[in-house]
Amino acid sequence: MHELRIAEDLSAIVFEAAHNENLSRVTKVNIIFGQLIQIVPDIFESAFTEIVRNSIAEGSELDIEILPVKMKCMNCGNEFLVRDNTFACNICSNTDLGIIQGKELFIKSIEGE
Amino acid sequence: MEIKIMKNILDRNQNKANEVKNLLTLKKVLMVNIISSPGAGKTTLLERTCEAIGGKFRIGVIEGDITTDRDAQRLKKYNIPIVVINTEGGCHLDSHSISKVIDSFDLDNLDVLFVENIGNLICPSQFDLGENFKLAVVSTTEGDDKPGKYPMLFREAEAVLLNKTDLIPYTNFSFESFNSDLKKINSKVPLFEISCTSGDGLEGWYNWISDKILLSNG
Numbered sequence: 001m002h003e004l005r006i007a008e009d010l011s012a013i014v015f016e017a018a019h020n021e022n023l024s025r026v027t028k029v030n031i032i033f034g035q036l037i038q039i040v041p042d043i044f045e046s047a048f049t050e051i052v053r054n055s056i057a058e059g060s061e062l063d064i065e066i067l068p069v070k071m072k073c074m075n076c077g078n079e080f081l082v083r084d085n086t087f088a089c090n091i092c093s094n095t096d097l098g099i100i101q102g103k104e105l106f107i108k109s110i111e112g113e
Numbered sequence: 114m115e116i117k118i119m120k121n122i123l124d125r126n127q128n129k130a131n132e133v134k135n136l137l138t139l140k141k142v143l144m145v146n147i148i149s150s151p152g153a154g155k156t157t158l159l160e161r162t163c164e165a166i167g168g169k170f171r172i173g174v175i176e177g178d179i180t181t182d183r184d185a186q187r188l189k190k191y192n193i194p195i196v197v198i199n200t201e202g203g204c205h206l207d208s209h210s211i212s213k214v215i216d217s218f219d220l221d222n223l224d225v226l227f228v229e230n231i232g233n234l235i236c237p238s239q240f241d242l243g244e245n246f247k248l249a250v251v252s253t254t255e256g257d258d259k260p261g262k263y264p265m266l267f268r269e270a271e272a273v274l275l276n277k278t279d280l281i282p283y284t285n286f287s288f289e290s291f292n293s294d295l296k297k298i299n300s301k302v303p304l305f306e307i308s309c310t311s312g313d314g315l316e317g318w319y320n321w322i323s324d325k326i327l328l329s330n331g
Contacts, residue, residue: 088300
């Protein structure tokens with residue numbers, strides 16, 4: 001269900017950017033989600049499609065890039081992708097980690113004319 | 114033409130959450146965002162906590178409920194300030210809903226503000242409310258697979274409370290499996306094994322939360 005709320009906030013950013021750039025039509029919206037956010041792309045797309053109906057973004061394509069979870073080990077500096085929900089360094093097994101990637105909820109760009 | 118934006122989609126929520134957090138820091142009030150499935154025992158935990166530490170600390174509660182004020186009614190007997198937020202179908206609280214009600218509290222006369230979020234393990238963990246930390250409450254009757262299924266909440270939680278331990282004999286809950294999944298996701302997170310019905314294990318939770326409140330009131 002949080003897909004709906006996030007899609008609403010996304011559409012507000014899209015409309016504002018389109019207005020600022022004097023676009024008459026938005027054809028594509030490029031977004032990035034981190035894997036930890038647990039967004040279901042199909043539900044998100046359906047929500048976005050409904051929200052932008054009868055607007056300048058109606059029918060726009062949604063390009064969703066999903067980024068895997070990447071951490072940095074605070075002990076040895078190793079950067080690694082988290083697999084099987086295991087938040088421990090795959091070299092030294094240390095669990096003191098900093099997140100590099102995986103919690104993104106970004107709008108990258110919009111395309112239009 | 115392509116227009117670069119590169120912006121956090123939840124910027125609006127984050128900005129408002131930062132405002133709430135700044136206000137509470139200024140007033141030295143600890144805010145705890147309690148997240149669990151429906152029926153895991155959030156309200157009962159709050160009842161026990163009010164009984165145990167209500168004499169020592171000034172407690173306030175924000176009750177997130179889809180509809181009804183039943184949870185708030187259960188806490189009325191403790192004579193603490195309570196505000197209900199009905200989300201009318203919404204599956205989580207956000208920082209704007211918190212910001213709208215925060216002025217209802219006399220923050221100069223409050224030590225801790227517990228926020229009982231909507232029962233749900235995914236959506237509430239995405240929305241910063243301005244809290245000092247999130248607390249994950251999970252009960253044995255839900256099964257032992259919750260940390261593995263909802264890694265973000267268990268990764269971000271400052272502490273995990275495993276409730277209804279008295280019911281383990283009547284379920285197929287495996288503590289070993291639960292604990293092993295949890296430690297893979299968040300090896301250092303404190304885990305309190307409790308039963309809000311029998312009172313088992315609650316002393317450790319009371320001590321832990323009391324220390325957190327004292328630290329924030331410092």
